[in-house]
Amino acid sequence: xxxxxxxxxxxxxxxxxxxxxxxxxxxxxxxxxxxxxxxxxxxxxxxxxxxxxxxxxxxxxxxxxxxxxxxxxxxxxxxxxxxxxxxxxxxxxxxxxxxxxxxxxxxxxxxxxxxxxxxxxxxxxxxxxxxxxxxxxxxxxxxxxxxxxxxxxxxxxxxxxxxxxxx
Numbered sequence: 673x674x675x676x677x678x679x680x681x682x683x684x685x686x687x688x689x690x691x692x693x694x695x696x697x698x699x700x701x702x703x704x705x706x707x708x709x710x711x712x713x714x715x716x717x718x719x720x721x722x723x724x725x726x727x728x729x730x731x732x733x734x735x736x737x738x739x740x741x742x743x744x745x746x747x748x749x750x751x752x753x754x755x756x757x758x759x760x761x762x763x764x765x766x767x768x769x770x771x772x773x774x775x776x777x778x779x780x781x782x783x784x785x786x787x788x789x790x791x792x793x794x795x796x797x798x799x800x801x802x803x804x805x806x807x808x809x810x811x812x813x814x815x816x817x818x819x820x821x822x823x824x825x826x827x828x829x830x831x832x833x834x835x836x837x838x839x
Contacts, residue, residue: 709752721746722744722745725772726739726740727773727775730775731775731813732784735813736753738753738754744791748763749788750762764786765788767805767818769793770790773789774786778808781811783813784809785806788804788805788806788807792825798826799826800826802824806820
């Protein structure tokens with residue numbers, strides 16, 4: 673009975689017409705341009721990218737910033753140089769299902785390493801396959817093999833990385 677009364681009260685209070693505020697055009701042009709940037713892949717995989725995280729960062733002090741992208745479906749961590757269209761995209765590392773990346777100099781060698789949260793599966797699941805991984809940057813700008821920082825992590829893998837101030 674209470675539900676019927678609430679429903680009746682709501683209907684009686686509802687206006688006959690809805691007036692929506694019309695957006696006002698900006699007086700100055702937008703200073704940013706947007707364009708589609710496809711994520712390249714070396715293999716002939718029919719799978720499309722499933723971007724889980726993007727981060728605008730500098731991989732070295734002397735380089736332009738790039739957009740670093742985590743692809744949960746295909747496992748790639750790529751840099752997209754958006755300022756220079758002639759510079760190709762670069763695969764920085766490959767994991768199973770990277771979901772978040774943060775720059776830091778974890779090994780103290782003066783280069784920007786990447787700390788990556790890895791979920792362990794593409795679809796949500798109750799398991800302990802998650803991990804936090806270091807992708808160390810070499811002096812020549814390439815990235816070395818992944819180094820496990822924490823393994824056997826369940827759903828709180830991102831919370832763990834946040835708790836430890838990794839991102």
